[in-house]
Amino acid sequence: MTWTQVIPAEWYLILGTALFGIGLIGVLIRRNVVIVLMSIELMLNAINLILVSSSAYHANLSAQVFVFFIMMVAAVEVSVGLAIFTVIYRRKESTDIDALNELKG
């Protein structure tokens, strides 16, 4: 008996959803910009987890390739995001997301 028969696919989905929800709550309730960025990473990882599990259950490697790409984009996103954050920090002297209140159309 291998582990593959033990764990139903739903469990991974529920785990991923929970992780995604935690990340989302972090994005919504934290005011520190760095924590918000980290919560976004959590959400991305939730998606990755679901993708890898579905790759396993569907026996299709494409999903793993997508996870690979998502990691790349996440790395890029984090580096650019943190660079933007440093610029904002330099200008505002604050890490508060509520200080970013100039986004008006």
Add this chain to the structure above:
Amino acid sequence: MTSFLILAFPLFGFLLLNVFGCFFSKRVSGFLASASVLASFAVSVLMLRDVFLAGAIRVPLFTWFQVGQTNVSFALLLDSLSLLMCLMITGVGFLIHVYSIGYMHEEEGFTRYFSHLNLFIFFMLFLVLSDSFLGMFVGWEGVGLCSYLLIGFWFQTAAFGQAAKKAFLMNRVGDLGFILGILAMIMAFGSTQFSVVFSGASQLPIGSGIITVIALLLFVGATGKSAQIPLFTWLPDAMAGPTPVSALIHAATMVTAGVYMVARSHVFYMSSPIASTVVLCVGVSTALLGAIIATRQSDIKKILAYSTMSQLGLMVSALGLGAYSAALFHMLTHAFFKALLFLAAGSVIHALHGEQNVFKMGGLRKSLPFTFGVFLIGALALAGFPPFSGFFSKDMILLAALDHSPLVFGLLVLVSILTAYYVCRLVVLVFMGTSRSDKTAHESSWIMQIPLGILAIFAAASGFLHLPEALHPEFIVVTLLAIGLMIAWCYRRFSQVQTSDEKTGIVFRKFYIDEIYNGLIVRPILLLARFFWTIFEPVILELPATILGKSVMFSGRRLKQIQNGHIGFYLLVMTAAIAVILVQLLWI
């Protein structure tokens, strides 16, 4: 296709003057305007032979529009009637253009004046050349517009602008009748083209209802344009325009459009006795009313205006009598002598620097001998003094009236006697006796005298164009005697008059018709307008709009607070929106 050029020249002149007018000197623009009308006249003369040979020529131009079964196309119809009108319009029009060069040479809007004059000639030719009632209506409206523009030429003076508006609105009342007539015509015959309509009408029995309705509606249009009762009060006020305009539009051409229209649609009137009777009654009473009012006026142009109204009434009476050729003949001679009288009056006004009151003139025959000469010819023609042109045309109308009924004949003779009276009074007051003016008069320039001279020749001699078959010697003798006596009496009565003593009386006040119209029609409409302005619009129309606008602005101000710029808030809203989308998936 050469007939098309009759229309093209004035239109081209108008466009040229309107677009490039600011680059032309006064001399050039006056010359261009006159030349375009002269060219049009020349083409009309060239067409004379073709029309003589062919009878009537129809020149299709293009299809205007097509609605259901009704196909409206523009086409020119050249027959003897329309060509006669063309020659008259372009001939007299050309002379008045030339005269205007001298008369208007000091004016600011010289180019504007000539461009409007050319546009008027274009629309007038369109009116008479069109081969359908709808095309005629286009020209009809066009001349109304030009009349409005030219009466209001000195729009800086408020009263003149008012006069222009009055003319326009009164004509609009008539035009409503005309357009209803056209609609009735389309209902009855499915077309407005002359040939179709008239052949259809001639197949209906005499006195049939629809013909009477059409004829009466068309005549309402004619009363507006030709200043007949009850739509005549605009014509005296229209004298606010420059004198050559009065001569061209309000004496020689536009006001005769109603006569032309009735003559053109004579098929209707011949098969509708009721309509003919109405036309006759309106014509006779207008002729009488105009002549009576003209006897007591003191403004030289107003006298001529009421005289025009009276003479138009005479033409309309002739139409009502069925004497169409007499009416058209009088229209032609009237165009010559009335244009001459207006232009000569303009020359007098010009010489006295704008003075129009005849009681401040007098004794001008010495200082203005040429003007006196031509004015006298015009006056004698208007009075019907043989052998001047007016005698022959009036003679024809009176003979037709005699055939019809003694009452009409008597009334028209009365009109003629009154005409002779006010004409003699006018001539004596202006030219005889001693001068009552403190200004020194001087003869006008040659460019104004030449048209006067040519018109005088026509006014004197055009009666011989259409000699009656049998001249009645007793008629001539009676007329000569009557007018001679009138002249003598008027000379005694008015040559030594010093000041006007006729400021009162019901006739001087023009029978209070303007006041009656004011009280009965204008006031209630103004009151209604005031009601709409002060009560209806603010309460009924504006209030809901204001509430709507205010509520939109209020909700906008509230909604604006959503966009507060906080990224955290945006994120929350975005997530909530995604949640909503997912939730609605549950129901799919």
Add this chain to the structure above:
Amino acid sequence: MILGLFCFLSLLTIMSALSVILSRNPVYSVLSLILCFFSIAGHYILLSAPFLAVVHIIVYAGAIMVLFLFVIMLMMRTSDVGLTSWVKRIGSFFVVGVLGVTIVALMQRGTLVLPRYLASVEGSVSSLGRVLFGQYAIPFELSTILFLSAVVGVVMLGKKS
């Protein structure tokens, strides 16, 4: 045994994730996140994707989290800004709760078709490399341009103007 491993890893993941968003000190958050990433890597191994697990550790724990730590330690003062207003917090919990319930409900209704068995798939380096450099060669090459532009952008942003 396997079930126990799964449960342990899942618990570790959830707890560390909660710690990320709830701890007051950002440095603790970063450390919790690193722990979370390691547990996720454990899941990957469990799902027979060892290559991804290794890449995950290298990229996230090795690169990204170090970046976070640097930024926090260089820039942030010790005093931390707290949570958002309670209205927003309640709104957030409500919205996320609705989202989660909806997703679970969708799963229950069978809108998402899930396989009942676990197929054996070889997530080894060689097989993944064959897919990556075969079918997805062009996107893979293009992603380098993304990296290049990111590098240029970060340098531009980081320069003190």
